[in-house]
Amino acid sequence: MIDIERLKLVIETKNTFAVVSHTSPDGDSMGSILSFYNFLIEKGKRVDVFVEGQVPRKYLYLNGANEIKNVDLAQESYDCLIVLDCGDLDRLGECMPLTEKCDLIINIDHHITNTRFGNINIVDSNASSVGEMLYDIYLQLGHNISKNIAECLYTSIVSDTGGFKFSNTTSKTMNIVSKLLEKDIDFTSIYYRLFDQKTLNGIKLTSLVVSTLRTYLNGKVAIMNLTKEMLELSGATEDEAGELVNIARDIENVEVGVLIKEIDKNVYKISLRSKDYVDVKDIALKYGGGGHVKAAGCTIKDKTIEQIETILLKDIEKSLGEVI
Amino acid sequence: MIDIERLKLVIETKNTFAVVSHTSPDGDSMGSILSFYNFLIEKGKRVDVFVEGQVPRKYLYLNGANEIKNVDLAQESYDCLIVLDCGDLDRLGECMPLTEKCDLIINIDHHITNTRFGNINIVDSNASSVGEMLYDIYLQLGHNISKNIAECLYTSIVSDTGGFKFSNTTSKTMNIVSKLLEKDIDFTSIYYRLFDQKTLNGIKLTSLVVSTLRTYLNGKVAIMNLTKEMLELSGATEDEAGELVNIARDIENVEVGVLIKEIDKNVYKISLRSKDYVDVKDIALKYGGGGHVKAAGCTIKDKTIEQIETILLKDIEKSLGEVI
Structure with missing residues (x-):
């Protein structure tokens, strides 16, 4: 049957x-x-x-x-x-x-x-x-x-x-x-x-995160931060703001969007999203994370946001270079 | 035939x-x-x-x-x-x-x-x-x-x-x-x-406009400003940012979203959006504007943003009061 x-x-x-x-x-x-x-x-x-x-x-x-x-x-x-x-x-x-x-x-x-x-x-x-x-x-x-x-x-x-x-x-x-x-x-x-539908606090959090947006590598990479202070200031939970990392990825000409999220003192969760050709899973795996080709993540400890940004940009530059 | x-x-x-x-x-x-x-x-x-x-x-x-x-x-x-x-x-x-x-x-x-x-x-x-x-x-x-x-x-x-x-x-x-x-x-x-798809400048403009967001009348009204300075700072055209006033309207519990846009010195274009029951066309008509029940606009001259906000809030309060 x-x-x-x-x-x-x-x-x-x-x-x-x-x-x-x-x-x-x-x-x-x-x-x-x-x-x-x-x-x-x-x-x-x-x-x-x-x-x-x-x-x-x-x-x-x-x-x-x-x-x-x-x-x-x-x-x-x-x-x-x-x-x-x-x-x-x-x-x-x-x-x-x-x-x-x-x-x-x-x-x-x-x-x-x-x-x-x-x-x-x-x-x-x-x-x-x-x-x-x-x-x-x-x-x-x-x-x-x-x-x-x-x-x-x-x-x-x-x-x-x-x-x-x-x-x-x-x-x-x-x-x-x-x-x-x-x-x-x-x-x-x-x-x-x-x-x-968004909550007022969610909109406030989005605005704070987006205010940190910066681009690198000829506009191919867009990075934003989400700190614990922003969560406190806005009164929002992360859920209320929606998929923030997509805002970075969706920008015209951007291939990789990155959100560096503060989890604890010197502990950061990294969300990576690519648009067309970069395999962000490969990058996440390098730091003990995982995911899919176009959506991946990892956690990095004992580094500052600036240090994390530097090492990620090197990895992304390599991935971009292999294709372009 | x-x-x-x-x-x-x-x-x-x-x-x-x-x-x-x-x-x-x-x-x-x-x-x-x-x-x-x-x-x-x-x-x-x-x-x-x-x-x-x-x-x-x-x-x-x-x-x-x-x-x-x-x-x-x-x-x-x-x-x-x-x-x-x-x-x-x-x-x-x-x-x-x-x-x-x-x-x-x-x-x-x-x-x-x-x-x-x-x-x-x-x-x-x-x-x-x-x-x-x-x-x-x-x-x-x-x-x-x-x-x-x-x-x-x-x-x-x-x-x-x-x-x-x-x-x-x-x-x-x-x-x-x-x-x-x-x-x-x-x-x-x-x-x-x-x-x-958004441009980088469009995202920057959105962020500047949203940073002015404030709510009134028990969270039923959300107002934002868009100034000429913001356009200069972001380098964006208004088109690149999309329908900004919708961000205000779409907030949970908000019934009326308002965008006050500076056109010239002391000349402001007002965009009004309602969610369920307020007729914003009625409000826009009062100031020589027009539109539809849930989407309308008008131009107000020789008033400051604060003065415009005060008179609009009175009109909106009346419309809200008639229904609630």
């Missing part, structure tokens, strides 16, 4: 479900777990949804967000555990004990590295998001997409595609979004909450 | 075409005129495309952009003039003489106020953009959408929908974008050029 048929049987025959995603949930995990919550509720099932820690405030508009529990409020047992957007079980963090409370694990994911830890595994690394996969899955299970589900799936897809601008956005992605908009969802308001 | 059939006959029987849009061309006008250029070239026609002044640099990636002419380089006559994204002929500006050089005018537009100035008028105020309309029109004319045309239409649609976030984005819009992505266009690079 193919996995979707087996999943159909599980949904039809089981009654109590736990739904969970990875720690530090993002838009795709929140949208996915709450779409599954709404799907199961609409099917008349008993469902508990779990998140480690607090539900991030910006997702509270999703139907079911107020029902989300921490793992200590879990029942003794569930018929089935639904794990969404998790490459492996370690990413469940504090929610790991749920795996002991369920006989059956359903694993639905789009990470290419997925370890197929479930009894049923539906994995598609070509999907922009788990939300995109779930759209097809609910239809294959014979369920109509409600407005509540559509809002969750839109949240998943728009989040993991960066507002439909990342290269994981496909013709199929946009076709599914087209169907979701037919459900009359308030997508302008969702988009605003996810991308455009 | 319905308009699309008449248009089909024109395209089949005529040979020389002039294509034009409104002054200060935006993404929809640039994408529309260049999609029509590519369409006519693919049909084996002779085409000249016109823009008033310079082609904005950020649209130079579109195929045909380097062929665009100013009106003084127009031929003596054309069989047909194609006018795109223009509510009325006045918006042609310096390109107006083209209307005298052509016997036949085709008017394709999505403004609800369109004056139907053409011999053939195809107007759809429900379309997000003229690019969206043209997708259907090319298909109805029996023409396959090439990659060049797809890049132009994507540019039109993504521009006029603000990256698919404005309320003019419909299920149909997304379905058309889905078809355009099938043409393997480099949409991530187009999106970056249109929305994310």
Whole structure:
């Protein structure tokens, strides 16, 4: 029996479900777990949804967000555990004990590295998001997409595609979004909450960080600092300012954007972003860090910002030189 | 004969075409005129495309952009003039003489106020953009959408929908974008050029303007200044910084964002943006300005920034009070 048929049987025959995603949930995990919550509720099932820690405030508009529990409020047992957007079980963090409370694990994911830890595994690394996969899955299970589900799936897809601008956005992605908009969802308001809404303190922090912006190597490298003093002055958490390092990378002609963030006295976390051709993972690896070709990071201790800047510029100059 | 059939006959029987849009061309006008250029070239026609002044640099990636002419380089006559994204002929500006050089005018537009100035008028105020309309029109004319045309239409649609976030984005819009992505266009690079790419000077100007941000009336109003000194210090044009007033409006809990821009000694241009319920057009009208409910502006003379702030806050407080 193919996995979707087996999943159909599980949904039809089981009654109590736990739904969970990875720690530090993002838009795709929140949208996915709450779409599954709404799907199961609409099917008349008993469902508990779990998140480690607090539900991030910006997702509270999703139907079911107020029902989300921490793992200590879990029942003794569930018929089935639904794990969404998790490459492996370690990413469940504090929610790991749920795996002991369920006989059956359903694993639905789009990470290419997925370890197929479930009894049923539906994995598609070509999907922009788990939300995109779930759209097809609910239809294959014979369920109509409600407005509540559509809002969750839109949240998943728009989040993991960066507002439909990342290269994981496909013709199929946009076709599914087209169907979701037919459900009359308030997508302008969702988009605003996810991308455009900033706190006053977040804007202040951004302004302080950007005021340190300087460029080197013919404008190919842009560097900014984020100090603990700036966090205090602005009253913002780093989250509130968004992905600051992108501001440096997105400048015209810049190839590498760098954010040097003070973590502690003489301890700095370095975020590196490249635009087209420099492999910043290589640079991060040199200092014990890691990441991807165009987005990487590392931590450097016992050096001043000026010293860090000097050594990074040497590394970046070498990478730029190899290509230009 | 319905308009699309008449248009089909024109395209089949005529040979020389002039294509034009409104002054200060935006993404929809640039994408529309260049999609029509590519369409006519693919049909084996002779085409000249016109823009008033310079082609904005950020649209130079579109195929045909380097062929665009100013009106003084127009031929003596054309069989047909194609006018795109223009509510009325006045918006042609310096390109107006083209209307005298052509016997036949085709008017394709999505403004609800369109004056139907053409011999053939195809107007759809429900379309997000003229690019969206043209997708259907090319298909109805029996023409396959090439990659060049797809890049132009994507540019039109993504521009006029603000990256698919404005309320003019419909299920149909997304379905058309889905078809355009099938043409393997480099949409991530187009999106970056249109929305994310900033100049170094533009970032500096943004930072200076945001450093003046202050809030009033319980955080419901956020005001920023843009002085001539900031333009000099940053070396940026205002265009390079993007829609600065939106930064103020987009702050959490803010209802009205205001930018007070110094035009000359004691002359200030005021931009007003509201989020949900305040009618800023009403406020702008009071000072001889105008605009829309959520986006308006006016010019105030012979007052200091502090005095302007005081009178605007009184007006805004009144508008807020009427609703809350």
